[in-house]
Amino acid sequence: MAGILGGYESSDDEVHTTRVSAPLTAITAAPEVSTEVGSLCQLDLQDISNVKQGSKELQIALANPTSNALTYNVTYDNLARPSQGPVNPFKTSNGNALKRKNVPTGHAEETSISDTVFNTQHRTYQSLGYTQDPAQNGALIGDQAALTRYGGKDVVQLGHSKAESEKIRAKRQKKGDSSIVDGENAYMGPWAKYKGDDIAYEHASELADRELASDEEWAEEEEEVGPVAPLPKAATDYAATDASITETTQFHGEELYDYQRRTYMHVPQDLDVDLRKEQGSIQNYHPKKLVHEYKYHSKPITSLKFIPRSSHLLLSSSADAKLALWDAHHDRDLLRSYSGHTKSITDTDWSPDGTHFLSASYDRYMKLWDTETGTCISRFTTGKTPHTLRFQPSNGGVEFIAGMNDKKIIQYDTRSGELVQEYDHHLGPINTLVFVDENRRFMSTSDDKSLRAWEYGIPVPIKFIADPSMFALTRAAPHPSGKYVAYQSADNQIVVYAAGEKFRQNRKKGFRGMNTSGYAIDLAISPDGGIVASGDSGGYVCFWDWKTGKMWHKIQAGSPGREVGQAVTNVAWHGHDTSKVVTGGLDGIVRLWD
16 A cells, blocks of 8 residues: 555654555647658558657657657658648749739749940930830830821931031031121121031921921921011110210218218218217117108119218119219118219229229120219229129229130239239139138139139239039128138028138028028128028028028018019128118118117
């Protein structure tokens, strides 16, 4: 009995009932799976013994699944046994891998075709309606009627051959001399005609739209339309001199002299602000309301400049070819007008003392005016259009530089009227000129999307900046500190460049929020250097903080009564008032804000 109970014992003090327990049996939940093909019912006794032997070997192999070595000798049959389990969907019956889908709808075969062939066939299909199908070994598909009409040729094959093109060019008239406007050997350029009427060159796109017309049909059309009347000679004649034009001036004020025989050139002393102190000595603020409107010009304003030092006079120029001098204080009346240009004025600039000023115009002349008397002192011209001009401030205003539309910067002496220097390195018309480094150097920008720095008087640039990400810099404003120059960029932002030795762009400082829309929008910096002002093509004037780049304010400064005001193209800060700004735009009205 003790042997049956195993290790169970009873104490002497207690009496227990003896119970017999059944032996424990291991239960395997996984079903028996044969590793051989077929079931045991289909095998003979020898095969069954082999299966049993294989199951033992399998148990030995599964005992340590992490082992890399077999602990028994595997028979040849087991080594050659095919793999069991579900079929691999990514393999074929011969064991090769299937190609996976590279597009959602299936597998696309890769092919190679050059860009030239593709563009030719694409143009052929767009123009003629048929093209080659690479899937059909280059068979032509598409518009069968056009295919029959042109014989299956593409747009390149339908064009003229090299020999035919040379014959056509040989029959073309000469371009002529660019210095001759009218008469014999006049400049024709790309408008030069062909000799004879037997040349009929048509593009493949025109061939697809209509049949080739006969010579008679072309002749009939020409007779119906008639020849185009040539432009009048005055429209293209730029060689006419300015000798017949007389400069005139008119005083519009009440009295030219005061009780002490002083003209408007005298700086007034009866104002709330001292106009004799140094500019930038007080803090500036952005204006908030309209104070006055100056109305005289009949066309868009092109420049606005306060007289240096005192800022008690305002000079405006317009596309109506007139200049106007305004009183910035008191009654704010028109004091004097200057006439003498025949076309729109492009830019103006004051001499350092304000007694003279320069004007440039599309009539290809630059003129030096006396501010007080209104007389024209000198005329300067090179036969090209001046876009901008600046006095050299350090030599008393006896020399000035001008940026021309022929990519050159020229330097004139006002005493002799002679051209003394020429700076020719830009690749496009000049847009801005700014003197820096105590007026010993100047910076220039052009339509060639570059910036160059020059030593004054030396026609070789000392710095050239041209980046692929740069846009044309159309207007400039020097910072009162003399360390920076702000530029209006054509990509609707104001960028800042250092005016020191390296002339690098300050990429951490930029001003955005206005829209130029292709206009040359002017910008200005307050005398204390704390606020940047700029016009806007939507009729606004915008103000930013110089240090942070945050926009302070935005004023609707265009024509009233419009949902979107006309573009504001000119801005100028008063030199002494805390918040006076003048603006001008396409409506021809000069507005004073405070």
